[in-house]
Amino acid sequence: MDGPAHRYLRPETLTVNAGYAPAAHHGSIKPPLFATSTFAYRSAQHAKDVHERYFRTTPPEAEAEPEAERGYIYARLDHPNMAMLQARLALLDGAEDAAVFNCGMAAINAITQAFLRPGDTVLHTRPLYGGTDGLLYGHLAAFGITPFGIDDALDEAAIRAAAEQAAALGRLALVMVETPANPTSGIADIALIARVAAEIGRVRGSRPLVVVDNTFLGPFQQNPLAQGADLCMTSLTKYAGGHSDCLAGGVSGAAGPIHTLKQLRTLLGSQLDGHSSWMVLRSLETMHLRTERAGHNARAVAEFLRGHPAVETVNYVGFQQPGSRAHVVFARQCRGAGSTFTFRIHGGENAAFGMLDRLRVIQMAVSLGGTETLICHSATTTHANVPAARRLDVGIDDSSLRISVGVEHQDDLIEDLRQALESA
């Protein structure tokens, strides 16, 4: 299904059909997998035309180029499976276009390389996923980039103060927002941050690009672009891929910046391969069902943990204090609470490790968003590379466990947690 009709369809319908036209592929009801590294030109003139089209400086008009007539050059530049996934992802995110990458970190890397220059500053919510944190505070420091954290991403004064301080250090070029945050589930007010970024732009003559990492909720529960973000970045490895069997990343937004990212991706060689593109496209068809079921399970698991004496705190996104700022923002910004959250048990690392080692059904692994429930000790795994002071400052301590609840039967998950907590 290609063309303007898709504008009137709901996401649950788009995710099954959008981005693929059977008529262009011998009527095959499902997309073929193009296992090729390069594409034959029809003539020398055709070769010239497709190169001119690909390397033009402005983005092509998507609807002016029917899928069947699109020309391809070489699979690092673009290929049909990537194009199908990009079209579907853009529609789900409510964007003009999308670019997909070989993992979420490749997408984040491309954003930083495309839009940051030496001397720039980056404003960000706290905490950030360990990889993003490592990129900003480690690798990019060598390129003269200065990151600056926001203390409270729900508080206008705190956001404004941090933005002013970051802008005073250099050109504030990017605002990186992770909401809900990994692993604390902290919420940031996207619309408020976008407003402050626009103001900075008016005052200083250069508006920072607001990028939201939407990995924890995904397009069925949160649409950052509708809240005013410029780019929506998602690790498609998680809920979109949904089966813990491939890595992928996506960025959605206006045609201009996405075109920039696609051109850079060609130079970085971080395109998504045909097979992974095909797998994620297929998994998107069931994403809303998995998201819904995992969300129900997560609420049941979070409620069980909240009532258990061995558990100190449960940072589940759906447990916001009524009337709090987080609750107001959650209600405006999110359509669900996801299924990944952190809880802390009494007794520090010893108790946490003991409990993890007693689990029989729930598996111990990093990553999230798969059909299976996974759990990990954040301080020593996903955030092991984040300096202790910065980790503790945002509440990731030795008692913190991150759980990604899957689609199994909720009673089996709760029973497994109960026996692991109680058989010490």
Ligand SMILES: Cc1ncc(COP(=O)(O)O)c(C=O)c1O
């Ligand atoms: C919030 C968040 N953003 C980005 C990433 C990076 O994604 P990938 O592992 O696909 O590179 C992760 C990975 O865990 C993540 O949790």
